[in-house]
Amino acid sequence: MRPLSAAALDRLEREAFGYFRKNANAKTGLVADCTRPGAPASIAACGLALTAYPVAVERGYLSRAAAAERVRRLLRFFAEGEQGEGPEAIGNRGFFYHFLDMASGKRVWECEVSTIDSAYVFAGALAASLYFDGSERIERRIRDFADALCRRADWEWARNGGATVTHGWRPETGFIPFRWEGYSEALVLYALALGSATHPIPEESYRAWTETYWWRNVYGIDYLHAGPLFIHQLSHVWIDFRGIQDRYMRERGSDYFENSRRATHIQREYAIRNPLKFREYGANCWGITASEGPGPAVLEIESVKRRFFSYVARGIPEGPDDGTIAPWGAVASLPFAPDVVLPTIRHLIKTLGVGSTSPFGLEATFNPTFPDSGTRSGWLSPYNFGLNDGPIVLMIENYRTGLIWKLTRGCEPLVRGLRRAGFRGGWL
Numbered sequence: 001m002r003p004l005s006a007a008a009l010d011r012l013e014r015e016a017f018g019y020f021r022k023n024a025n026a027k028t029g030l031v032a033d034c035t036r037p038g039a040p041a042s043i044a045a046c047g048l049a050l051t052a053y054p055v056a057v058e059r060g061y062l063s064r065a066a067a068a069e070r071v072r073r074l075l076r077f078f079a080e081g082e083q084g085e086g087p088e089a090i091g092n093r094g095f096f097y098h099f100l101d102m103a104s105g106k107r108v109w110e111c112e113v114s115t116i117d118s119a120y121v122f123a124g125a126l127a128a129s130l131y132f133d134g135s136e137r138i139e140r141r142i143r144d145f146a147d148a149l150c151r152r153a154d155w156e157w158a159r160n161g162g163a164t165v166t167h168g169w170r171p172e173t174g175f176i177p178f179r180w181e182g183y184s185e186a187l188v189l190y191a192l193a194l195g196s197a198t199h200p201i202p203e204e205s206y207r208a209w210t211e212t213y214w215w216r217n218v219y220g221i222d223y224l225h226a227g228p229l230f231i232h233q234l235s236h237v238w239i240d241f242r243g244i245q246d247r248y249m250r251e252r253g254s255d256y257f258e259n260s261r262r263a264t265h266i267q268r269e270y271a272i273r274n275p276l277k278f279r280e281y282g283a284n285c286w287g288i289t290a291s292e293g294p295g296p297a298v299l300e301i302e303s304v305k306r307r308f309f310s311y312v313a314r315g316i317p318e319g320p321d322d323g324t325i326a327p328w329g330a331v332a333s334l335p336f337a338p339d340v341v342l343p344t345i346r347h348l349i350k351t352l353g354v355g356s357t358s359p360f361g362l363e364a365t366f367n368p369t370f371p372d373s374g375t376r377s378g379w380l381s382p383y384n385f386g387l388n389d390g391p392i393v394l395m396i397e398n399y400r401t402g403l404i405w406k407l408t409r410g411c412e413p414l415v416r417g418l419r420r421a422g423f424r425g426g427w428l
Contacts, residue, residue, distance in 0.1 A: 008349070019386060028073070028074070043120070050125055054132075096118050183214065188234070207247075221266055229263065234391065243425055267333075280378075294308050294324070295322065297370075331392045
């Protein structure tokens with residue numbers, strides 16, 4: 001198969017950034033969770049937007065002044081919004097509710113104060129503050145807001161007396177009874193929590209987390225396991241893990257970047273083997289991760305009863321898997337394994353017609369097994385999500401120029417956190 005052209009990669013990155021251009025509130029700067037009418041803001045999408053605005057300047061999607069104003073507006077909302085346990089609060093103890101009303105900024109759906117999604121806000125704020133380093137007042141304000149946000153977050157409170165960090169808190173019921181244990185997307189969370197200048201967690205918390213990891217062998221490949229592909233990607237949006245190792249990885253002769261490369265190849269091998277015999281799975285059609293799908297539904301297809309899910313943390317090799325592929329999941333592995341990702345992107349677009357209905361480059365998901373239009377791509381998600389389009393923009397850019405990685409190498413809180421976690425070597 002011919003390689004994906006540079007022009008096609010340009011177009012995909014530009015169209016994916018269009019999500020943030022079109023779905024940010026003009027007053028608050030908040031970014032919608034998805035394109036579903038009436039959708040609230042997702043603070044994770046906001047964190048990705050903050051990180052993507054520097055890319056937009058470098059690529060010419062926005063002027064520096066326009067991007068800086070978008071960043072300032074959003075950071076001011078987070079910095080000046082009410083904190084506490086009252087009904088007007090947008091968060092508590094420096095963290096933020098997972099979903100907020102796009103216009104008012106008020107909490108919706110009785111959602112939780114989310115530690116991981118707040119971490120994405122902090123990481124995005126720090127990346128933006130490092131990029132917008134000029135002497136103009138607006139860029140000074142960006143740096144002031146970012147610093148204030150990171151200093152306010154009370155990571156020690158978020159431990160709730162335990163060794164590891166909790167998932168979050170609700171005013172009605174208190175702390176969520178789940179903690180960041182088991183390998184997950186929380187690498188960046190722990191780096192920020194350890195590196196806090198005001199409310200850091202102890203180094204023992206990181207060791208307690210790594211003690212819950214699962215190192216295993218899948219298809220003859222040894223790696224730190226997590227089933228959904230996004231777990232191997234999201235922290236890498238902000239941190240360049242090439243060649244730096246904590247104790248856990250030093251003992252196994254690997255690093256987290258190499259681990260994500262192996263996870264990518266395991267995903268591809270699963271699709272090649274296709275144990276559940278879903279349509280179109282193969283060497284150039286994979287990307288099984290937490291995502292929405294065509295369900296809930298149970299259908300009999302070619303004499304096989306198939307159960308289809310809506311949103312679920314799809315993963316391999318044990319599942320759940322219902323034949324739903326997330327194209328962004330493949331694209332976000334581009335820095336780790338371009339040799340297999342570039343042909344996959346081309347196949348999805350050119351052969352399967354993925355992207356044919358999306359205004360933002362690619363649909364969030366598709367399912368060729370689910371009976372739909374009769375096309376090879378089958379069911380296509382009618383909505384785009386900020387949490388999907390953000391990694392497309394940012395991991396394409398990290399692959400091409402390493403822009404975000406270069407910025408965050410100079411990020412004092414992140415660097416301090418990585419060193420307290422025991423990372424050494426490489427650029428550190």
